[in-house]
Amino acid sequence: xxxxxxxxxxxxxxxxxxxxxxxxxxxxxxxxxxxxxxxxxxxxxxxxxxxxxxxxxxxxxxxxxxxxxxxxxxxxxxxxxxxxxxxxxxxxxxxxxxxxxxxxxxxxxxxxxxxxxxxxxxxxxxxxxxxxxxxxxxxxxxxxxxxxxxxxxxxxxxxxxxxxxxxxxxxxxxxxxxxxxxxxxxxxxxxxxxxxxxxxxxxxxxxxxxxxxxxxxxxxxxxxxxxxxxxxxxxxxxxxxxxxxxxxxxxxxxxxxxxxxxxxxxxxxxxx
Amino acid sequence: xxxxxxxxxxxxxxxxxxxxxxxxxxxxxxxxxxxxxxxxxxxxxxxxxxxxxxxxxxxxxxxxxxxxxxxxxxxxxxxxxxxxxxxxxxxxxxxxxxxxxxxxxxxxxxxxxxxxxxxxxxxxxxxxxxxxxxxxxxxxxxxxxxxxxxxxxxxxxxxxxxxxxxxxxxxxxxxxxxxxxxxxxxxxxxxxxxxxxxxxxxxxxxxxxxxxxxxxxxxxxxxxxxxxxxxxxxxxxxxxxxxxxxxxxxxxxxxxxxxxxxxxxxxxxxxxxxxxxxxxxxxxxxxxxxxxxxxxxxxxxxxxxxxxxxxxxxxxxxxxxxxxxxxxxxxxxxxxxxxxxxxxxxxxxxxxxxxxxxxxxxxxxxxxxxxxxxxxxxxxxxxxxxxxxxxxxxxxxxxxxxxxxxxxxxxxxxxxxxxxxxxxxxxxxxxxxxxxxxxxxxxxxxxxxxxxxxxxxxxxxxxxxxxxxxxxxxxxxxxxxxxxxxxxxxxxxxxxxxxxxxxxxxxxxxxxxxxxxxxxxxxxxxxxxxxxxxxxxxxxxx
Numbered sequence: 059x060x061x062x063x064x065x066x067x068x069x070x071x072x073x074x075x076x077x078x079x080x081x082x083x084x085x086x087x088x089x090x091x092x093x094x095x096x097x098x099x100x101x102x103x104x105x106x107x108x109x110x111x112x113x114x115x116x117x118x119x120x121x122x123x124x125x126x127x128x129x130x131x132x133x134x135x136x137x138x139x140x141x142x143x144x145x146x147x148x149x150x151x152x153x154x155x156x157x158x159x160x161x162x163x164x165x166x167x168x169x170x171x172x173x174x175x176x177x178x179x180x181x182x183x184x185x186x187x188x189x190x191x192x193x194x195x196x197x198x199x200x201x202x203x204x205x206x207x208x209x210x211x212x213x214x215x216x217x218x219x220x221x222x223x224x225x226x227x228x229x230x231x232x233x234x235x236x237x238x239x240x241x242x243x244x245x246x247x248x249x250x251x252x253x254x255x256x257x258x259x260x261x262x263x264x265x266x267x268x269x270x271x272x273x274x275x276x277x278x279x280x281x282x283x284x285x286x287x288x289x290x291x292x293x294x295x296x297x298x299x300x301x302x303x304x305x306x307x308x309x310x311x312x313x314x315x316x317x318x319x320x321x322x323x324x325x326x327x328x329x330x
Numbered sequence: 331x332x333x334x335x336x337x338x339x340x341x342x343x344x345x346x347x348x349x350x351x352x353x354x355x356x357x358x359x360x361x362x363x364x365x366x367x368x369x370x371x372x373x374x375x376x377x378x379x380x381x382x383x384x385x386x387x388x389x390x391x392x393x394x395x396x397x398x399x400x401x402x403x404x405x406x407x408x409x410x411x412x413x414x415x416x417x418x419x420x421x422x423x424x425x426x427x428x429x430x431x432x433x434x435x436x437x438x439x440x441x442x443x444x445x446x447x448x449x450x451x452x453x454x455x456x457x458x459x460x461x462x463x464x465x466x467x468x469x470x471x472x473x474x475x476x477x478x479x480x481x482x483x484x485x486x487x488x489x490x491x492x493x494x495x496x497x498x499x500x501x502x503x504x505x506x507x508x509x510x511x512x513x514x515x516x517x518x519x520x521x522x523x524x525x526x527x528x529x530x531x532x533x534x535x536x537x538x539x540x541x542x543x544x545x546x547x548x549x550x551x552x553x554x555x556x557x558x559x560x561x562x563x564x565x566x567x568x569x570x571x572x573x574x575x576x577x578x579x580x581x582x583x584x585x586x587x588x589x590x591x592x593x594x595x596x597x598x599x600x601x602x603x604x605x606x607x608x609x610x611x612x613x614x615x616x617x618x619x620x621x622x623x624x625x626x627x628x629x630x631x632x633x634x635x636x637x638x639x640x641x642x643x644x645x646x647x648x649x650x651x652x653x654x655x656x657x658x659x660x661x662x663x664x665x666x667x668x669x670x671x672x673x674x675x676x677x678x679x680x681x682x683x684x685x686x687x688x689x690x691x692x693x694x695x696x697x698x699x700x701x702x703x704x705x706x707x708x709x710x711x712x713x714x715x716x717x718x719x720x721x722x723x724x725x726x727x728x729x730x731x732x733x734x735x736x737x738x739x740x741x742x743x744x745x746x747x748x749x750x751x752x753x754x755x756x757x758x759x760x761x762x763x764x765x766x767x768x769x770x771x772x773x774x775x776x777x778x779x780x781x782x783x784x785x786x787x788x789x790x791x792x793x794x795x796x797x798x799x800x801x802x803x804x805x806x807x808x809x810x811x812x813x814x815x816x817x818x819x820x821x822x823x824x825x826x827x828x829x830x831x832x833x834x835x836x837x838x839x840x841x842x843x844x845x846x847x848x849x850x851x852x853x854x855x856x857x858x859x860x861x862x863x864x865x866x867x868x869x870x871x872x
Contacts, residue, residue: 098482112537256780257780
């Protein structure tokens with residue numbers, strides 16, 4: 059009887075512990091790290107009309123003069139060795155696959171977020187994609203830009219696209235494309251470097267209607283150089299806990315088998 | 331075969347009365363029923379959410395809910411169905427109820443731990459439900475909780491993660507309990523290869539629960555730590571890697587699909603010999619293939635991440651190992667069919683549920699091979715095709731067998747028989763509804779409709795409408811089945827001790843069993859668990 063009471067009391071204790079545990083965890087406000095990095099969605103934001111960017115031809119435009127139909131903005135830097143080429147080829151593939159017509163139904167603006175890059179670099183990229191997408195009207199529909207620090211930073215902030223300069227040169231950043239309606243309203247983010255024609259078309263239709271939708275694929279792909287130093291701690295936790303679980307499992311099996319052998323012996327003895 | 335046996339010793343139903351005699355019981359049969367009631371309740375909730383999602387998809391554009399609501403609904407549908415229904419379903423209900431009886435003992439090895447697991451389950455479930463009403467709104471991450479979104483979103487992910495963590499412990503402890511029970515409490519002459527196959531499948535399952543669940547526990551805690559303290563484990567700005575989350579998550583979550591399906595396969599291996607009145611074909615092959623699946627299951631997690639960024643070599647290896655899992659699975663299917671071949675088959679509802687399972691699972695398994703093929707997977711990744719495949723294996727597989735097991739062991743558990751005509755009708759409706767719903771989803775997914783959208787392009791309308799209509803038939807079938815079973819538990823005909831003429835140990839004791847299961851020593855054949863030459867003797871003694 060005493061034991062059952064103890065048993066019930068311990069249940070109530072555990073219950074209390076758990077309740078306390080999650081309420082503490084709930085009250086703690088998630089700390090935002092000082093350095094933000096990634097894509098932070100600003101759906102329904104209207105992009106400023108007076109952001110100035112320079113095309114690969116060398117001519118500078120106000121953003122409002124560039125956007126007059128559903129438009130895809132993608133942010134890369136042209137010297138990127140990592141994810142940007144993958145993003146651009148993913149974009150170029152979906153342009154080929156979709157039945158929406160580039161230059162007629164929608165435009166693409168590729169903008170470098172590295173203020174150090176020049177229209178010359180943009181021009182080289184553009185020539186590349188002119189060659190690859192021969193069947194599409196890349197010449198008028200897909201344009202390549204660069205910009206100065208102030209303008210680029212304004213654009214990044216308004217879109218919620220946060221990048222970080224890496225110690226080893228280059229940038230750490232995420233990959234994704236941003237759909238903008240004809241009146242410069244941000245309507246959808248498509249993350250990653252592969253876009254299904256379905257996602258793409260639906261997002262363009264939404265953009266043309268000025269209707270925004272939440273992101274479906276919330277996994278971000280990042281471009282960053284591998285840093286084993288910073289990861290060691292994580293890996294150590296995993297190694298230690300993994301080994302512990304395995305050792306305990308092996309011990310359990312060992313003792314189970316030993317006990318079984320003993321029991322068998324005893325049974326045999328009593329049979330005899 | 332008389333009804334008097336039930337009255338000689340009080341059944342476990344009548345041993346004690348009152349709420350406390352249930353929620354603090356140490357009897358494995360009562361704990362199993364506690365699980366059954368809780369799991370059925372959550373199943374109905376999950377089913378309702380699924381039903382609402384299909385209703386939203388009846389036409390393009392917004393029909394009955396907003397996009398963000400839809401995201402929350404599919405998240406909660408997934409969390410409920412995976413963590414609260416499918417993972418515990420068969421082990422916690424039928425494992426708890428039948429395993430000790432099938433091994434010839436009076437309870438599991440650690441009855442208090444067993445009760446504690448149920449309490450953990452209830453606490454975890456309560457925490458999960460609290461996310462709906464408490465804090466900044468229920469989670470919208472999908473049941474996979476992928477970082478970095480699960481770290482950044484301001485919905486109530488932390489509490490839901492802790493709930494999944496607690497539920498994980500419930501699962502680990504149940505697994506541990508079964509391992510100890512199978513090693514220590516088998517009837518004296520029951521050697522490993524004389525154990526019923528359900529026990530074998532539970533043994534394989536238990537090892538997965540024990541070894542894999544701690545990983546997801548740690549992973550979920552890492553996300554909680556990340557959300558609360560901003561450590562940066564999955565944040566590239568602080569030296570972390572979001573892909574690490576996916577690796578850790580799938581190292582658990584792939585093996586755990588075998589936690590979901592292996593016990594179901596074990597039950598089919600029980601039902602088929604009884605229905606065909608002959609021994610199982612390939613006993614050892616079925617027993618060992620369970621172990622093989624459990625082992626191989628640890629090395630295939632990468633096939634969930636073919637498009638997430640992995641080296642080409644790794645992807646090819648994961649794709650290859652994924653194909654290997656098909657071998658032990660096919661061994662089972664062939665052996666089941668060989669068991670039925672030339673058997674003296676008795677039509678029973680439980681047999682029909684089992685054969686429907688084999689049909690559904692063949693589709694689920696073969697579409698799984700298509701998804702395991704690296705080149706094809708890249709195309710159908712994240713489409714409704716994947717969703718349909720998963721439902722074919724988990725719903726058409728595990729849940730169909732769960733229902734089949736209900737129809738097989740119902741007379742044993744409740745001491746009453748259900749209305750067989752109604753059960754055939756409900757099975758037919760469920761089977762047709764299920765296949766219409768998910769076959770349409772499979773096709774529309776192959777055509778390119780992505781998963782997790784509340785909206786779609788006009789060209790997908792017809793198939794989505796077919797799927798939605800199918801879901802209505804499906805829900806009617808399931809509700810009819812639940813009605814039949816609930817009603818029969820009180821008002822059905824009194825069942826005999828061995829209504830299906832089975833020979834495993836549970837058919838040698840009264841229906842429902844007395845508190846300590848065995849009144850006299852059970853009959854064990856030297857030829858293994860499915861030796862039907864002892865059937866006459868069993869029925870005589872009953």
